[in-house]
Amino acid sequence: MQRTSTKESSTSPLRQSLERVTALALTLLPLVLFAAAWQAGSSFARGGLVPAPLAVLSVMAAEARSGALFFNLGVTLARVAASFSLAMALGALLGVAMGRSKMLDRLCDPLLIILLHLPALVTIVLAYIWLGLNETAAVAAVALNKLPNTAVTLREGARALDRSLDEMAFVFKLPPGQRLRHVVLPQLAPYFAAAARSGLSLVWKIVLVAELLGRSSGVGFEIGVAFQLFDVTRLLAYALPFVGLMLAIETFFVRPAERHLSRWRTPHGA
Amino acid sequence: MALELSISRKDLRTASGQSRMVLRDVAFSLKQGEICALLGPSGCGKTTLLRIIAGLDSDFEGRAGLAPAQRVGMVFQEPRLLPWRSVAQNLRLVSTCGEADLLAIAAALHLTGHLDHFPGELSLGLARRAAIARAFAVRPDILLLDEPFVSLDPALARKLRDELIALVLKRKVTALLVTHDVAEAIAVADRIIVLSAAPGRLVADLPIDTPRQALAPAAAASLKAGILELMAKAQEP
Numbered sequence: 300m301q302r303t304s305t306k307e308s309s310t311s312p313l314r315q316s317l318e319r320v321t322a323l324a325l326t327l328l329p330l331v332l333f334a335a336a337w338q339a340g341s342s343f344a345r346g347g348l349v350p351a352p353l354a355v356l357s358v359m360a361a362e363a364r365s366g367a368l369f370f371n372l373g374v375t376l377a378r379v380a381a382s383f384s385l386a387m388a389l390g391a392l393l394g395v396a397m398g399r400s401k402m403l404d405r406l407c408d409p410l411l412i413i414l415l416h417l418p419a420l421v422t423i424v425l426a427y428i429w430l431g432l433n434e435t436a437a438v439a440a441v442a443l444n445k446l447p448n449t450a451v452t453l454r455e456g457a458r459a460l461d462r463s464l465d466e467m468a469f470v471f472k473l474p475p476g477q478r479l480r481h482v483v484l485p486q487l488a489p490y491f492a493a494a495a496r497s498g499l500s501l502v503w504k505i506v507l508v509a510e511l512l513g514r515s516s517g518v519g520f521e522i523g524v525a526f527q528l529f530d531v532t533r534l535l536a537y538a539l540p541f542v543g544l545m546l547a548i549e550t551f552f553v554r555p556a557e558r559h560l561s562r563w564r565t566p567h568g569a
Numbered sequence: 570m571a572l573e574l575s576i577s578r579k580d581l582r583t584a585s586g587q588s589r590m591v592l593r594d595v596a597f598s599l600k601q602g603e604i605c606a607l608l609g610p611s612g613c614g615k616t617t618l619l620r621i622i623a624g625l626d627s628d629f630e631g632r633a634g635l636a637p638a639q640r641v642g643m644v645f646q647e648p649r650l651l652p653w654r655s656v657a658q659n660l661r662l663v664s665t666c667g668e669a670d671l672l673a674i675a676a677a678l679h680l681t682g683h684l685d686h687f688p689g690e691l692s693l694g695l696a697r698r699a700a701i702a703r704a705f706a707v708r709p710d711i712l713l714l715d716e717p718f719v720s721l722d723p724a725l726a727r728k729l730r731d732e733l734i735a736l737v738l739k740r741k742v743t744a745l746l747v748t749h750d751v752a753e754a755i756a757v758a759d760r761i762i763v764l765s766a767a768p769g770r771l772v773a774d775l776p777i778d779t780p781r782q783a784l785a786p787a788a789a790a791s792l793k794a795g796i797l798e799l800m801a802k803a804q805e806p
Contacts, residue, residue, distance in 0.1 A: 463645070463647065463649055464649060464651065466625050466645075466649075467643075467645065467649045469624070469625065470623050470624070470625065470641060470643045471642075471643070471662075471663040471703070471707060472663075472707075473662070473663065477662065481651060481654060481662055482651065485651070485653040485654075563652055563653040563654075563687045563689065564652075564689065
């Protein structure tokens with residue numbers, strides 16, 4: 300009885316909201332410190348090398364009003380989405396196939412290692428030269444940069460598939476579709492989530508480079524223009540919202556999806 | 570016949586690449602509705618035999634004939650439930666019986682309050698019950714059980730055993746139960762097949778005439794002594 304009452308008091312609504320506020324404050328504190336340091340730095344630096352936060356905000360607002368900010372964010376996001384899904388889908392297929400077949404693994408492994416270590420810049424430039432300065436080349440080059448990473452992660456997942464569950468599915472005559480959905484995919488889900496999380500951060504960084512090198516729209520293109528004009532204010536006005544957008548996707552989509560997929564893992568271990 | 574089995578030889582390759590004979594000249598058949606215990610010391614190839622019957626192992630010399638239309642329900646030594654699906658989902662996934670029947674099976678095994686739980690939230694005893702319920706959910710013609718009561722405390726094991734027998738009898742299932750526990754075999758089966766230590770050979774095939782619940786303690790004790798003697802004799806070189 301005594302123990303129950305202590306437990307209740309530790310999870311009372313007041314205590315809970317207090318904890319939530321503290322957690323939020325701890326998350327925001329570094330951001331506030333960063334903004335303060337930025338403000339201080341901008342008053343020391345000369346020639347607009349470090350623009351004040353407010354100056355960046357006002358450029359951001361102007362670009363937002365003209366619609367250019369949202370257009371460029373949208374274009375970049377579309378490229379991220381296209382190359383990310385392409386890399387995840389093909390990489391996962393290749394990885395699982397390599398994890399299941401020793402022959403395919405031997406055949407593709409050297410190629411995978413080369414791709415894994417090939418600088419993104421080389422892939423992008425080659426893609427633009429061979430396929431032309433177009434959308435296909437940009438998306439393909441970025442996808443090709445992420446693909447080996449996904450394949451390697453999913454190959455580990457496929458190698459770790461539980462044989463005993465496979466036997467269970469065989470004895471109970473589960474049809475292939477159900478076996479995939481209920482037995483195989485849930486085992487691959489953590490590997491897929493890991494690949495997705497590292498993939499998203501990799502893909503959006505490389506998409507910006509691809510845009511800088513060969514597209515005339517998108518956040519990367521705008522940053523390239525700002526670089527040519529030495530306009531740091533404009534550069535930050537595009538970079539910051541994009542980082543914010545990616546953070547939001549990670550927080551509101553990737554993490555909740557991960558939590559949903561691993562809800563069966565009980566705290567004391569399954 | 571529910572099952573006809575004749576294995577002349579079965580080798581298992583160890584991780585070091587060596588080959589070891591685990592079964593030799595094991596042949597028997599099961600009649601419809603028979604409850605048979607497969608008894609033998611640890612490592613005599615009982616589980617291997619069960620895997621051959623289930624179709625999980627086809628690398629042996631001989632024949633293992635299950636009629637093709639027969640539905641097999643299996644209870645592995647470990648529960649082998651899908652940890653990312655609730656107990657109810659685990660049962661429904663393989664079920665070929667109606668929802669009401671499924672709930673009746675769950676109720677008979679005292680699982681009703683645990684249907685929404687994930688397997689990771691269950692005790693070993695409950696996970697075993699869920700695995701047994703799953704085997705019944707396919708409306709099996711033949712039920713293969715691999716040491717379903719091992720590492721449960723004796724009182725719990727006895728209770729689960731009684732519930733299992735009740736279900737087997739009610740649903741007229743042919744059952745083959747692997748065990749190394751003589752008393753358990755006597756309590757459950759109406760026929761006991763005794764295997765020797767590895768490589769497992771067929772030592773004895775004993776029918777038990779008296780219905781299992783009615784067997785007097787004295788008769789059970791003498792039967793147990795007889796079987797233990799048989800097993801000891803089979804150990805001798």
